[in-house]
Amino acid sequence: MNANDHVIETRALSKRYGRKLALDNLDLRIPRGRIHAIVGANGAGKSTLFRILLGFLPPTAGQARILGKDSQALTPQDRARIGFVNEEHTLANWMRVSQVTAMQRRQYPHWSQDAFDGVIGHYNVLPEQKVGQLSRGERAGLNLALALAQGPELLVLDEPTLGLDVVAKRAFLESLLYRNAADDCTVIYCSHQMEEIERVADNLIILERGQLKNMSAPDDFTARVSHWVADVPFKGPDPRTVPGLLEVQRLDGLHHYLVLDQSDGFERFLRDAGARNVQSMPVSLDRAINAFLAKNHATPVAA
């Protein structure tokens, strides 16, 4: 796989803000095509990564390339190949929908009116409406329509459904999936909404404290996480000794363990620790990711 097969490629990418490290020696290669979801807790470095990739922030160390180009030297032509939708759906509030559309149409050489109409058709948006008068969901739809109509090779969606109600979220996802956007371009979908990730993502990328923690198909990641229920008398094993532990809970006298990368050997561990009865069950992607991200969540020293 050569460099051009990766839409995003970072090598030892680091970014420091004062005494905090937002990106820590990040090596990330995202192949061309499909929908890639990037998840991570707040502060995991997702926004910093996008800002560096689009040339809006210099890295402290390392390299970042997007569509094979140095991210710090993108030309206007390069930018035409990259669509970006952010969570605020920043559009000119004072303009009418038709005016915004006309402006974008003239600016982007590969403008696809079909793509625009196909997406905007999911929303009750009139051309004469002012952008400032649109609901948040309608703004999101218009923004997605504009981004897809640009005909980008890479479309970055940075938490596009943040703050949308259930109906608007569904409309957004349907318009994205209905267009088969991934057929024409690579989509990077950054979100905290696991049901969305589950629905759209072909590839799951997990960032934590600026480091790459996982890159695989969502099902593969889910398969790495297992849920064990053990009937252990008294306290059970010291959590520090539990291999691959992500989360432990005691419910109705039973110990619930969420563990990473553990096979049947984990049952032996539990039985050795005194468990009288052990059961294993699959976990949802939502629960697996939440447990994974919560593992290293900062806690006060006294806790």
Add this chain to the structure above:
Amino acid sequence: MIDLFKSELLRFRLWAAVAFAVNLAVLSFLSRMMDLAQQPIFIYQLFGMVYVVAGALLGLYQMGTYRKPNQWLSLLHRPLHRLKIAGALSGANAVLLLVATALPILLVCAYQDTMTARVVDTRHWLLPVAAWWLAVSGYLAGAYAMVADRRYSFAAFLLPNLFMYAEASGVAMLGVQLVVIVFLAVLLAIAFKPDPSSVPSRNPLAVLAVALPVQVGAYFLLWLLGFAAELGWNVAGTHPLNAPEPPKGGYVQAQRAKGKDLLLLGIQDSRDPEAALWREQIALSDVYTTQPLRNLPVRNSLTNISPLEFADGDNNLMLVFSHDSERFVTRGLRDQRRIGAMGVGAEQAAFPAPTIPHGAMYLYNAHAVYQYDSEQQRMFERARLPPGEVMASPLEPAGDNILMFSDRAAYFFPGREAMSSLDLLKPLMRVPMSGQVGNLSRVDVVELLDGYLVSYTYTWGVWSGELQQPFQQVLRVDGDGHSREVTRRALSMDLPSMYTTRNVWLSPVIRELCLGAQDLFAASDPLRMKPQPMPASILWLAGACCLLSLLGAVWLTGKQAHSTSGRWGWVLLCGVIGLPALASLWLLYPMRERLDDLRLAQPAAA
């Protein structure tokens, strides 16, 4: 690009319309009340400041809304060159400012020109352009302040301040405005990029352009900090201005002294045989004190030092000087109807320079003094300076005679003849000045039995570092006009020289730069003097500051991210410019981001 341009027009069109309406309403109201073409300079300055502030607020607001991270990304992440985007945004606002500032002035100009008998010269038609460019300069400063790194970007607001101090006038002043606008546009173009906080590293000229206002800002800030010393002297009660008695033999005493006292101080050590007699005469006689002019009206200047007009109520006449016709244009005082024009003498000759009323009787310009005779309704030339000399003070009474100053000498004219005729007066005597008129702060004259005792006090600029040797000179002028020096008394500065010259030793280069900017495109002004050379001790202090700055730059650049040539370029710059350059180096470049120290400091992730 045109779409973004139209988008910005659309965005602020209502604001522009409201600003246009308010501006037009205010100007129209004032125009009904007064002649807006004949206002003193502070009125124009007031309007100018409003336009600059309005432009600055627009720039701050517009770019402030775009500068939010997501907005900035949306604005610049598009297939348009960054300069085209900047051009579209700033171009649209320039057009809106044209509507809000220039158009109302243009309409009021047209109203005054076509519907009133007021004088509207060519220079007045340039006022809309000046107002527009003032607003645009404010806009660009505000836009740059918001776009670039705010650690230093607000220094751009210093640039429009140049208009307050610039010596240029008329079209030359428009040239100064254009230079400021171009410079600010270059700054905005440099900063208008995806990562605006980064200082350009490859183009040394761009680095210098960004650094210059920061250095000038640091220079003024350091200079202002010096006033803390004055505050301390005030608190301690030792400040010469606040002491119950000013220091003897000093600047403050010479400034405050009454004419008699100053003349007595001037001759207190005189061993002249007549000195005792003079002291008696000074005690008994009137002493006439005059301060020289600091400015003269300049042809085609956009503004006026003071209104170039006066009224002749007896004849129902209003006389207004026209720069275009070089004569006074007359109109009816009551009916406001145009009557004609009035030049000098019977032949109605043109005035050689813009002429301004002085007191109740006279008018003056750079070359001569005139008198308007109400009975004949005619202008008479009363006193004329020799070629090569310019007016420093028009006719003032001095005992039986009257006194006039040029930039080189004092002229005494016969008072009786001045009152009894309207002829051109011939000077009785000429008393040359030994110092520069630009340093002259006052002239005190007492009439003796046969001649005059004249005191020249040279203290102007002593606290701004322009004058290093203030002194008082007393001359004895006999009845035939022969003058001789009686005493020459050196005056002390009252404040430490290191304090008054801090504008030099902080950075001699920036001081020269500021003086150069002040005189940009300006014609030479004979009433202003070039600063005197600094004492050697001050030059050594300036050199020490530059050396300190150079060493500081060696240390500081070691902690910042620079290329080798960039680093030593900055070290050299700090060595040449001094402390302001070091301050700008600190403000422009953050400390180098390193990872090794951070990794050591952070606990390993669990």
